Amino acid sequence: MKIYDTPGFPxxxxxxxxxxxxxxxxxxQFIKVDLVGAEHKQAAFLAKNPxxxxxxxELDDGTLLTETIAIATYLDNLDGKPTLTxxxxxxxxxxxxxxxxxxxxxxxxxxxxxxxGTQGLxxxxxxxxSPEWAGRxxxxxxxxxxxxKGLRDFNEVLKSQPYLAGQQFSIVDISTFAALIxxxxxxxxxxxxxxxxxxxxxxxxxxxxVKNRSGLALDADDLRRLGL
Amino acid sequence: MKIYDTPGFPxxxxxxxxxxxxxxxxxxQFIKVDLVGAEHKQAAFLAKNPxxxxxxxELDDGTLLTETIAIATYLDNLDGKPTLTxxxxxxxxxxxxxxxxxxxxxxxxxxxxxxxGTQGLxxxxxxxxSPEWAGRxxxxxxxxxxxxKGLRDFNEVLKSQPYLAGQQFSIVDISTFAALIxxxxxxxxxxxxxxxxxxxxxxxxxxxxVKNRSGLALDADDLRRLGL
Numbered sequence: 001m002k003i004y005d006t007p008g009f010p011x012x013x014x015x016x017x018x019x020x021x022x023x024x025x026x027x028x029q030f031i032k033v034d035l036v037g038a039e040h041k042q043a044a045f046l047a048k049n050p051x052x053x054x055x056x057x058e059l060d061d062g063t064l065l066t067e068t069i070a071i072a073t074y075l076d077n078l079d080g081k082p083t084l085t086x087x088x089x090x091x092x093x094x095x096x097x098x099x100x101x102x103x104x105x106x107x108x109x110x111x112x113x114x115x116x117g118t119q120g121l122x123x124x125x126x127x128x129x130s131p132e133w134a135g136r137x138x139x140x141x142x143x144x145x146x147x148x149k150g151l152r153d154f155n156e157v158l159k160s161q162p163y164l165a166g167q168q169f170s171i172v173d174i175s176t177f178a179a180l181i182x183x184x185x186x187x188x189x190x191x192x193x194x195x196x197x198x199x200x201x202x203x204x205x206x207x208x209x210v211k212n213r214s215g216l217a218l219d220a221d222d223l224r225r226l227g228l
Numbered sequence: 229m230k231i232y233d234t235p236g237f238p239x240x241x242x243x244x245x246x247x248x249x250x251x252x253x254x255x256x257q258f259i260k261v262d263l264v265g266a267e268h269k270q271a272a273f274l275a276k277n278p279x280x281x282x283x284x285x286e287l288d289d290g291t292l293l294t295e296t297i298a299i300a301t302y303l304d305n306l307d308g309k310p311t312l313t314x315x316x317x318x319x320x321x322x323x324x325x326x327x328x329x330x331x332x333x334x335x336x337x338x339x340x341x342x343x344x345g346t347q348g349l350x351x352x353x354x355x356x357x358s359p360e361w362a363g364r365x366x367x368x369x370x371x372x373x374x375x376x377k378g379l380r381d382f383n384e385v386l387k388s389q390p391y392l393a394g395q396q397f398s399i400v401d402i403s404t405f406a407a408l409i410x411x412x413x414x415x416x417x418x419x420x421x422x423x424x425x426x427x428x429x430x431x432x433x434x435x436x437x438v439k440n441r442s443g444l445a446l447d448a449d450d451l452r453r454l455g456l
Contacts, residue, residue, distance in 0.1 A: 050381045051329060063322075070325035077317030089305030094291075096324075097298035101279060103328075135363010153278045 001028050004048065005055035006035045008218030010107070010182040012055045014068045016216060017174045018075055020209035021084060030215075036225045038124040052128075069099050072171045084171045095165045098157075098172040102164070105150030106179035109143045114186045116140035122226060144188060147179075151194055158196035162203075169207075177204050181216075229256050232276065233283035234263045236446030238335070238410040240283045242296045244444060245402045246303055248437035249312060258443075264453045266352040280356075297327050300399045312399045323393045326385075326400040330392070333378025334407035337371045342414045344368035350454060372416060375407075379422055386424035390431075397435075405432050409444075 005012035007030075019025050033039050033054050040052050049056050049066045057065040057074065065071050069085075076085045086092030114120055117140025154176060157164055164172040180190065180201060190198055204210060218228070233240035235258075247253050261267050261282050268280050277284050277294045285293040285302065293299050297313075304313045314320030342348055345368025382404060385392055392400040408418065408429060418426055432438060446456070 050384075051333070065321055065325055067325045067328040069328060070321045073324055074317060074321035082317075089302060089310075093293055093298045093302035096301055097293055097295045100295040100297065100331075105279070133363055133366050135361055135367055138361050139363055139367065156278075 001060065002031055002058040003028050003055050004031050004033050004045070004058070006033050006219075006222070007215050008222065009035060009054065010111075010178040011053065011068060013181060013216050014171075014174050014178045015055050015057070015071055015075075016213070017177070017209045018072045018084060018171065020213065021174075021207075022075055022079070024075060024078070032219075036121055036124065036222050038121075038128060041125070041128040068175060069096070069103075069171065072174075076171075083168070084174070086165075086170070091165075095170050095172055098165045098170075099175060101150070101153070102172055102175045102179065105153065106147060106176055107182070109147035109150060110179050110183045110186060110188065112143040113140050113147060113188065114182060117144060118186050147183065147188065148191065151190055151197060155194040155197040158200050163200075169204075173200075173204055177201065177210070229288065230259055230286040231256050231283050232259045232261050232273070232286070234261050234447075234450070235443050236450065237263060237282065238339075238406040238413075239281065239296060241409060241444050242399075242402050242406045243283050243285070243299055243303075244441070245405070245437045246300045246312060246399065248441065249402075249435075250303055250307070252303060252306070260447075264349055264352065264450050266349075266356060269353070269356040296403060297324070297331075297399065300402075304399075312397070312402070314393075314398070319393075323398050323400055326393045326398075327403060329378070329381070330400055330403045330407065333381065334375060334404055335410070337375035337378060338407055338411045338414060338416065340371040341368050341375060341416065342410060345372060346414050347455075375411065375416065376419065379418055379425060383422040383425040386428050391428075397432075401428075401432055405429065405438070 003012075003015065005015070007016075019028060033045060035054065039045055040049075040054055046052055048058075048064055051066065053066070055066075055071065057071045059065070065074055073082075073085045076082045086095045115125075116136055120126060154164060161167065163169050164176055183189070190201070192198075210216070218226075231240075231243065233243070235244075247256060261273060263282065267273055268277075268282055274280055276286070276292055279294065281294070283294075283299065285299045287293070293302055301310075301313045304310045314323045343353075344364055348354060382392060389395065391397050392404055411417070418429070420426075438444070446454070
């Protein structure tokens with residue numbers, strides 16, 4: 001299998017954590033996409049994924065899978081023992097519900113704030129993601145507020161259960177953790193009163209699939225080009 | 229089981245078509261939510277679904293399921309014979325990928341155009357969905373353009389396969405069909421050159437789960453209040 005992605009970015013991190021949780025790292029060849037250079041918005045990449053985002057999983061028969069929930073469902077079931085995406089239809093339904101909320105309320109909202117309200121990925125990506133327009137700043141602020149509201153909703157969920165889809169760690173926890181990484185990068189912290197969420201984050205950060213993992217950090221060249 | 233929804237609206241239509249495909253209509257009690265009166269943005273409904281959208285499926289044990297893909301996955305597996313959400317992990321992954329694209333590129337984009345670029349659901353819902361701001365019109369136009377781009381992407385898919393996730397009708401076809409209903413309502417037609425998509429739509433419209441179904445039309449009272 002091949003994965004087209006970029007180390008250190010939030011959506012690639014989601015799948016890299018899935019691979020580590022499932023012990024599948026060695027079965028994947030990683031091919032770097034130059035996000036800072038807007039490679040994901042050029043024709044060659046768009047032929048693989050018309051929505052122009054990473055990561056893309058290419059199976060050995062050439063099948064192309066995109067979208068975190070789809071890639072994670074495929075990888076999680078390769079060994080016939082799903083642990084991250086639900087083992088029964090009811091578990092799968094609850095995970096799909098919570099994952100859609102994580103995508104809409106957290107991942108997409110903080111992503112929009114990053115691209116509309118900060119320097120984003122710089123001058124090469126800006127025209128694709130957030131061209132100048134009158135409502136840019138107000139839209140960014142609204143997406144930030146939506147993200148904070150999402151954090152509060154998720155904090156409520158974690159007051160009565162250890163993980164976001166129930167008793168077990170799942171892809172919902174992975175995607176939410178990635179959203180928090182993106183928010184850190186965008187200068188948006190968890191509100192102090194979201195105590196359940198803060199405790200949950202500390203617990204997830206200690207997992208072997210997350211802790212001290214090199215593939216979750218930006219490459220030196222990308223750090224330099226982003227002025228970091 | 230109970231479903232909280234509103235007849236004739238696009239997201240409720242998605243689940244009503246699922247119920248008809250699975251022969252489950254008689255097992256569900258429908259409870260109408262007054263969308264035109266913004267009931268879905270009030271505390272009582274938000275306690276059931278903090279994201280403030282319909283439909284919500286309430287199971288007999290009180291479990292609340294929201295989000296089309298989650299509700300459809302649950303209902304599709306009640307008889308142990310899933311036909312709409314994938315029978316194998318690989319089928320499920322492809323359906324999840326295409327359904328995420330349908331949500332992002334079509335359902336959400338035309339929904340945003342409807343609320344930001346037209347009268348939407350009127351004065352009671354407007355403050356919740358699209359308050360006045362400088363970028364409102366431009367944002368609406370961009371969402372319309374995103375939707376049209378999504379139609380073209382989906383038209384490409386349908387040039388080489390009969391349904392959006394492959395050889396079988398699935399929840400992706402249902403959600404995409406609902407997006408087209410919403411677009412009609414918003415005054416946005418399929419471009420004439422999307423011939424594969426136009427032929428696919430005509431085929432789906434002939435299914436028993438869609439054709440002449442009363443639950444897919446707006447109630448008379450809602451028609452009147454929307455000035456239609």
